[in-house]
Amino acid sequence: MPQNDTIDPATETTYRRLHAALWLCSGVALGGLIVAGYPLLGVGAFAACAVGAFSVYRRYGDPLFDERDQRIQEAASERTITIFGLGSAVVFPTVTALWALDVIAWPLWLTPIAFFVAALSLLHGASLAYERRWA
C-alpha cells in the first residue's frame, strides 16, 4: 500500500529519472571501463550503480513503476523480438544462399550473431511454451 496520501509529480519524475540514469550509468561504466582496461573497476562501478538504483526504488515509498510501465516494457520487448525475428528471417537465408552460390565469402563476424539469434529464438520459444502452459 502507498505510504503517502498523495504523490508529488516532481518527486515521482525525479525518482524515475534517477533510477533510469543509474541503470544507464551501470551499463556504460561496465562497458567503458572494460574497454579502458579496468575490468574489475568496471564490475565495481556496475555493482555500485545497480545498488544505487535498487536503493532509489526502495526509498521511494509509493509505486515507482506500475502496470502501465509493465505494458510498455512488454510492447517494447515484443517489437524487439519481432524485429530480430524478421531481420533474421531475411538476413541469414539471404547470406547463406549467396555464400552457397559463391557470390560472397561467409562473413566471420556473422557466426556469433547467428548463434546469438538461435539462442534467443530458443529462449523465446521456451518462454512462449511456459506462458501458454499457465495462460
Add this chain to the structure above:
Amino acid sequence: MGIANHVRERREERGLTQGELAAAVDVTRQSINAIERGRYDPSLELALKLADEFGCPVEALFQLEE
C-alpha cells in the same frame, strides 16, 4: 473500438489531485494522467479499483466507444 472514461470528471468532482488518486489506487501519477488523457487503458484490476474508489460501477467510469 476504443474505451472512453470519466476518470477526470469523477476525480475533479471528488476534489482529488492526480497524485491523491494515484496513491489511493496504488499506481503512479503518470498512469492516472495517461488514463485521463485516453492514452492508456487500465487493467481490469485497476479499473475495478478506480470504480471502488469513486463508489460507482465500473461501467459508469469506462465505456466502449462506438
